[in-house]
Amino acid sequence: xxxxxxxCRGRAISPSSLAADSDWGVxxxxxxxxxxxxxxxxxxxxxxxxxxxxxxxxxxxxSLLLFGLLxxxxxxxxxxxxxxNPGFTQAxxxxxxxxxxxxRPWYVQxxxxxxxxxxxxxxTSRQFGRPAADYVFKYRFPNTVLLxxxxxxxxxxxxxxxxVLSALRQRGFVDYTITVVSFVGVSIPxxxxxxxxxxxxxxxxxxxxxxGGLATPGVTGTWPxxxxxxxxxxxxxxxLSSLQVAQWTRFMRSSxxxxxxxxxxxxxxxxxxxxxxxxxxxxxxNAILPLITLMGLNVPALFSGAILTETVFNWPxxxxxxxxxxxxxxxxxxxxxxxxxxxxxxxxxxxxxxAYALVDPRIRYG
Amino acid sequence: MRYxxxxxxxxxxxxxxxxxxxxxxxxxxxxxxxxEPSNLCPWEGAADTKENxxxxxxxxxxxxxxxxxxxxxxxxEIPTESNGRLVVISDATGQxxxxxxxxxxxxxxxxxxxxxxxxxxxxxxxxxxxTQEMMxxxxxxxxxxxxxxxxxxxxxxxxxxxxxxxxxxxxxxIGLARFYDIAPKHIWGPIxxxxxxxxxxxxxxxxxxxxxxxxxxxxSTGTGAVVGSGAFEFVEWQINQFIRFARxxxxxxxxxxxxxxxxxxxxxxxIVAQPTLLSGIMAGEIEACDDISLAGMDPAILRAQLGSxxxxxxxxxxxxxxxxxxxxxxxxxxxxxxxxDKRTRQAIxxxxxxxxxARTVYPGATVSNSFLVDGDIGFDAALNPxxxxxxxxxxxxxxLGWADSDGDGTLERTVDGRVIEFRLHWxxxxxDFRIRTGExxxxxxxxxxxxxxxxxxxxxxxxxSEYLNHGSECTWRGIVExxxxxxxxxxxxxxxxxxxxxxxxxxxxxxAELENTPLPENSFGGTNIMGWVxxxxxxxxxxxxxEFDPDxxxxxxxxxxxxYNEELPTVPLYDRSEIVVKMAGLVNYTKGxxxxxxxxxxxxxxxWAQNGAAAVR
Numbered sequence: 001x002x003x004x005x006x007x008c009r010g011r012a013i014s015p016s017s018l019a020a021d022s023d024w025g026v027x028x029x030x031x032x033x034x035x036x037x038x039x040x041x042x043x044x045x046x047x048x049x050x051x052x053x054x055x056x057x058x059x060x061x062x063s064l065l066l067f068g069l070l071x072x073x074x075x076x077x078x079x080x081x082x083x084x085n086p087g088f089t090q091a092x093x094x095x096x097x098x099x100x101x102x103x104r105p106w107y108v109q110x111x112x113x114x115x116x117x118x119x120x121x122x123x124t125s126r127q128f129g130r131p132a133a134d135y136v137f138k139y140r141f142p143n144t145v146l147l148x149x150x151x152x153x154x155x156x157x158x159x160x161x162x163x164v165l166s167a168l169r170q171r172g173f174v175d176y177t178i179t180v181v182s183f184v185g186v187s188i189p190x191x192x193x194x195x196x197x198x199x200x201x202x203x204x205x206x207x208x209x210x211x212g213g214l215a216t217p218g219v220t221g222t223w224p225x226x227x228x229x230x231x232x233x234x235x236x237x238x239x240l241s242s243l244q245v246a247q248w249t250r251f252m253r254s255s256x257x258x259x260x261x262x263x264x265x266x267x268x269x270x271x272x273x274x275x276x277x278x279x280x281x282x283x284x285x286n287a288i289l290p291l292i293t294l295m296g297l298n299v300p301a302l303f304s305g306a307i308l309t310e311t312v313f314n315w316p317x318x319x320x321x322x323x324x325x326x327x328x329x330x331x332x333x334x335x336x337x338x339x340x341x342x343x344x345x346x347x348x349x350x351x352x353x354x355a356y357a358l359v360d361p362r363i364r365y366g
Numbered sequence: 367m368r369y370x371x372x373x374x375x376x377x378x379x380x381x382x383x384x385x386x387x388x389x390x391x392x393x394x395x396x397x398x399x400x401x402e403p404s405n406l407c408p409w410e411g412a413a414d415t416k417e418n419x420x421x422x423x424x425x426x427x428x429x430x431x432x433x434x435x436x437x438x439x440x441x442x443e444i445p446t447e448s449n450g451r452l453v454v455i456s457d458a459t460g461q462x463x464x465x466x467x468x469x470x471x472x473x474x475x476x477x478x479x480x481x482x483x484x485x486x487x488x489x490x491x492x493x494x495x496x497t498q499e500m501m502x503x504x505x506x507x508x509x510x511x512x513x514x515x516x517x518x519x520x521x522x523x524x525x526x527x528x529x530x531x532x533x534x535x536x537x538x539x540i541g542l543a544r545f546y547d548i549a550p551k552h553i554w555g556p557i558x559x560x561x562x563x564x565x566x567x568x569x570x571x572x573x574x575x576x577x578x579x580x581x582x583x584x585x586s587t588g589t590g591a592v593v594g595s596g597a598f599e600f601v602e603w604q605i606n607q608f609i610r611f612a613r614x615x616x617x618x619x620x621x622x623x624x625x626x627x628x629x630x631x632x633x634x635x636x637i638v639a640q641p642t643l644l645s646g647i648m649a650g651e652i653e654a655c656d657d658i659s660l661a662g663m664d665p666a667i668l669r670a671q672l673g674s675x676x677x678x679x680x681x682x683x684x685x686x687x688x689x690x691x692x693x694x695x696x697x698x699x700x701x702x703x704x705x706x707d708k709r710t711r712q713a714i715x716x717x718x719x720x721x722x723x724a725r726t727v728y729p730g731a732t733v734s735n736s737f738l739v740d741g742d743i744g745f746d747a748a749l750n751p752x753x754x755x756x757x758x759x760x761x762x763x764x765x766l767g768w769a770d771s772d773g774d775g776t777l778e779r780t781v782d783g784r785v786i787e788f789r790l791h792w793x794x795x796x797x798d799f800r801i802r803t804g805e806x807x808x809x810x811x812x813x814x815x816x817x818x819x820x821x822x823x824x825x826x827x828x829x830x831s832e833y834l835n836h837g838s839e840c841t842w843r844g845i846v847e848x849x850x851x852x853x854x855x856x857x858x859x860x861x862x863x864x865x866x867x868x869x870x871x872x873x874x875x876x877x878a879e880l881e882n883t884p885l886p887e888n889s890f891g892g893t894n895i896m897g898w899v900x901x902x903x904x905x906x907x908x909x910x911x912x913e914f915d916p917d918x919x920x921x922x923x924x925x926x927x928x929x930y931n932e933e934l935p936t937v938p939l940y941d942r943s944e945i946v947v948k949m950a951g952l953v954n955y956t957k958g959x960x961x962x963x964x965x966x967x968x969x970x971x972x973x974w975a976q977n978g979a980a981a982v983r
Contacts, residue, residue, distance in 0.1 A: 075830030090882070090891035092504045093831070099501055099573050116574070124577035128605060130587050131403030131578070195641055202649040211645040217396070217608045217633045314637045316606035318444050329826055 010182035020221065051350050055343075062342045063335070067113065070331055071106035077126045077329050078102060089119035112222065113335070127325065131330035136321060143214060144317035147309070148302040150237045152295070155244035160291070162245070163252020164284060170257065180250060185246025194239040194312035201235060209235055236313040240306050252291055259287040296352060300344040392762055393977050394631035395952065398652035399644045400659035401635040402606065407586040408549040409494055409502040418656050421966035422611050423478065423594035424634055424767065425619075426536055426547040427469055427969050430957025432983045435739055436535065440595060442470045442482060445533050447914075452533070454914055461913045464512070470521045474618045477550050478599035479591065479903050485522035489514055494558055499565055507538055528872060529912050531919070536963075549668045557583045566592040598632055599969035608635045621971045622952075622980045628973035637663050644668075647676065647737045647947055654948040654955055657683070657964055662799045664729040666704055666714060667946055676947050680730040682960035683944040684739050685849040687728065689714070689792075689937040690865075692845070694838040694897040700812035702786045705844065706966035711934040712752070713762035719754040719813040720939055723806055730943030734928045736867060739941050741961050743916060744923025749931040759814045763788075789817045791844035795825040800847060803939075819844075834895050835884035846895070852960075866935060868899040871908035883980035898935035953981040 078096045096102045122133040166178040202211035219228045268278045309320035325333035403416035425439040445451030445467045450775040489760040495508045512527035521893035558918030562580045565572045584590020588603030598611035611632045637643040668678045692700040704710045724731040724796040735749040768777035777788040794800040804820035811818045833841050868883045906926045913919040954971035973979020
């Protein structure tokens with residue numbers, strides 16, 4: 001068995017591979033002869049180096065655009081101070097603008113900002129008086145990863161079996177039920193779902209689950225802290241997953257329906273394999289690929305947070321951090337967050353391209 | 367088997383979490399607030415949300431109680447001329463030019479770490495406040511200070527080079543915000559010295575050093591020693607979640623009966639969304655809220671939703687919602703609409719049913735006719751109430767030459783051959799109640815032939831100086847609506863008025879520049895964003911700011927209001943209300959009057975009636 005076929009081992013045994021153990025992989029893609037060869041390896045390494053180097057000017061242009069756009073937005077942090085303080089004089093205003101360097105043209109401010117950033121200093125959050133990077137990566141990002149990661153896990157765990165079941169019971173009671181539930185899930189806005197969940201589990205069943213927040217103040221001890229955190233996570237994860245589950249279930253159902261009608265499934269059945277083996281070993285592995293691609297593309301968005309869910313459940317994540325920072329002109333937090341999201345998008349694009357090269361033999365880099 | 371184990375573990379964890387519910391002490395309070403302070407640095411930031419919080423663990427030289435009466439806090443007594451602590455120095459013409467104020471700090475006043483509060487702390491506080499490199503929010507009052515001198519360990523004397531009427535009011539002595547006139551030198555002194563040394567070495571990095579080392583100091587971010595002068599001491603700050611405080615045993619103000627009957631712990635939880643905060647209250651997780659978080663909600667609906675489990679308290683906020691007119695002759699659109707003619711403004715105020723508007727968009731609010739709120743020194747309750755009167759409004763507009771000549775329902779007039787339609791630009795933020803206000807004003811003004819062009823923009827845009835301060839360049843062409851502190855006889859809120867004056871006639875020799883009117887000549891600086899210029903008003907203001915006799919000052923302020931009420935440079939809509947929700951049984955958690963500004967002034971008296979706390983407010 002060649003390397004191309006070896007790479008297909010974890011994915012699916014296609015009719016063609018069953019038939020001939022040929023160079024053809026899943027869905028009729030030809031495997032890439034010599035992918036593991038030295039030449040191909042050098043080509044990939046060159047490609048990777050080039051792509052990574054391309055990240056630098058790309059990030060520079062993105063930072064320039066972001067900074068310029070934020071600078072174009074009317075208002076600055078000093079305006080925020082003035083709003084909250086009736087005793088604020090014009091002299092105070094002028095003094096603080098000069099002090100912050102906000103009286104200078106935006107490109108001068110940009111160069112100052114860039115000069116600090118290359119030394120690892122992203123400035124201080126004017127909203128929270130802490131280093132902006134520290135604030136984003138210590139207080140916000142982990143919360144987003146926790147919420148979005150669990151939501152992704154739950155959505156995947158529910159959507160895949162539900163989609164498969166719906167496809168296998170097409171036009172039956174189970175299919176109709178799952179379809180109706182999915183449409184309901186797609187139709188209900190997340191914020192409404194969140195408020196309803198809070199109303200039922202926090203208000204009606206008073207105290208059964210918390211109405212929001214990350215943790216209960218004053219809780220100590222490993223188990224109580226863990227339990228408390230889980231209780232706080234349940235409702236936001238449910239709310240955030242509701243839309244994804246609905247969408248992915250429909251997606252999975254459609255993909256599965258398409259797959260089970262393909263020739264290789266018929267062949268597998270005709271070879272006498274059990275239905276369970278045909279579905280889970282052969283059909284599912286092919287049907288799930290588009291869903292995985294979709295999930296992969298959604299990962300950067302996942303890190304940028306879920307602003308509605310975070311707002312309704314008072315969950316301090318990235319979505320709200322970015323929104324609030326832009327709204328109250330906390331430029332340093334806005335810049336570090338947006339640049340981080342941009343970097344993630346670029347990195348995941350790169351990873352996707354690499355993944356394509358690894359799984360799709362027709363694609364060559366270098 | 368593995369599945370069962372997972373279920374068991376999950377069950378244990380959840381049960382442990384549920385057990386947390388009942389573990390909090392019964393003599394504690396969880397307050398819900400929508401806005402979190404940026405830091406705990408006493409010199410920076412004066413937003414209500416921060417001042418509320420600082421009030422839990424700090425107290426100023428003075429405070430205002432729920433009856434609106436000024437009381438000594440850290441000070442032994444309030445300086446007055448009769449007790450010899452206030453000396454006013456006048457020139458040959460009798461005009462007050464300087465004043466001296468002597469303060470004495472109580473012997474039993476200690477910082478929360480046990481260190482005595484002394485005049486060295488006060489002098490240090492002023493030193494930081496007056497350090498030019500320091501990023502203090504405002505120097506509006508500290509700039510009036512000529513010198514501050516230590517008399518003894520507990521006594522210090524402030525000399526003002528310009529009259530400071532608000533020398534004794536909350537936050538008016540040195541110029542820091544409410545509740546923290548004095549900061550702990552033993553905590554902030556070393557930080558200040560280190561920062562100044564770094565700035566001396568690298569002056570070009572001053573802002574970065576101050577942001578990082580001073581505002582970002584552990585005592586500011588809550589990651590180090592946070593020391594206060596108030597009834598509670600700081601315990602912890604979990605950013606974006608909550609701040610906790612514990613009762614001090616050595617605080618000098620004590621409630622009636624044993625202190626153990628009152629709150630021992632306070633947690634302020636930050637919840638941004640109003641529905642979530644309300645759910646938290648209904649779920650019993652939040653036991654009270656601050657005076658900001660439920661703004662704009664209907665108290666009647668809240669009472670219906672919460673029933674007997676909670677008390678809904680409505681008080682005046684001290685903020686007046688108003689329509690500011692563009693009066694700059696250089697803005698052609700505004701000039702064409704004759705907004706500079708007081709009859710136009712008088713027509714508009716009479717075309718608005720302000721009672722109905724206030725009832726609809728801001729339940730609990732009361733119609734306003736002044737730039738001051740009830741309770742302020744000199745507040746005039748007998749001003750022209752400008753009742754809803756469409757006939758009078760139409761007559762005034764007709765007198766100005768407006769007529770619906772083409773019958774389309776909108777007034778027109780002809781100027782130099784140009785036909786001008788009365789299309790009035792109205793701008794406000796995207797707050798729900800303001801969106802509703804725009805819709806209602808559109809309907810009301812249509813009745814007199816004015817077509818209101820409504821624009822709701824984010825607050826950061828409306829309040830940006832590039833927008834608000836450029837009315838002379840027509841960035842906004844007609845009306846901008848927002849709320850302004852209406853003055854409650856205390857600094858720094860009392861504007862007398864912060865926005866209405868153009869010339870500051872306090873200076874000697876008198877400066878007759880339009881320094882408070884944003885114009886290209888002064889780089890669009892100033893707070894008089896309407897461009898209203900009244901020599902008479904400015905003279906009255908200057909007189910009032912020099913008048914220490916409360917009766918005489920009151921008479922001057924009344925004249926100012928009468929002038930305002932006739933000229934209407936802004937149309938006052940209503941005094942905004944504030945809503946505080948608290949669980950039944952929570953006592954003394956009250957603001958009482960607008961003068962108190964907040965209910966966070968007497969944390970030492972807060973408690974649960976069911977735990978034996980006595981209601982004294």
